[in-house]
Amino acid sequence: MLSEVFWVAFITTISGMLIKLASMAYKSKCRECSVCCIKVVRDVDLEEKELEFRINNNKTDEEKSPSV
16 A cells, blocks of 8 residues: 555646646647647637737836836
8 A cells, every 4th residue: 555645746746747737738829729538729819919918018017117
């Protein structure tokens, strides 16, 4: 029988891998992704526009506020 320490390490490792894979999938700009019977279709153009909007607004906010 395996110890509790093994199971905690195993579950932590698997969870970390799943979170990292989800992060990589979010950062990728693939329009369609399918794994087994799950198919995900994303609107990449809208996500790029949103990112550009955030970048442009952060720059203007930094220019307005004086640096300390």
